[in-house]
Amino acid sequence: MARSLDGLVLSPVADQAPGQVGTRTRFTYHERDGRIWAEYAGGDVVRGHLVGTREGDTLDFRYVQLKQDGTTSSGHCVSTVTGLPDGRVRLDETWEWESQEGSGTSVVEQLKS
Template identity: 55%
Template structure:
């Protein structure tokens, strides 16, 4: 199965790695939804109380904006571009490049499907 063939609807993901400026970690869980080229997700856990993302998909690339409430009581948001990879065992992995819009900082992260 190729990344373009993967339907993300209903799949759950967790953070694997993140840059120092990021707030998503191992305890952060994302539940993705997909309707053709439209994607969205709700997420939370770890440093994130509640978060949402919404955007589009073109083949193996996701482009979206995210917004969340941190455990510190601050709201934050930014933009992200993710590339889909299919692991050897058939799970989905996202390689992400993100930038905060609400504060200084940017980085990269990896988010992987939970089974």
């Protein structure tokens, strides 16, 4: 199993569609006993939360967020945890909205210290 995500700060490597998570968004992860959760904010996202589980190197979670324009949205994501050559963590994500149309993939990586 890859190292714990507890206390790590990750950010997308590229912007998603306008009004969504982007390179200015920061996710602070927590992990305990197979459970994961995170708070995130930045860019168009005022506040977001995710909660789910981890089994091995697979995360399965739901997310909900409040955007700058006052709208909320929610969805489901499955991520694979991998290690980068420099020791940082990378998440390869497949997500889908549940509150609106749309799905896609994204990559988030641990910020360099």
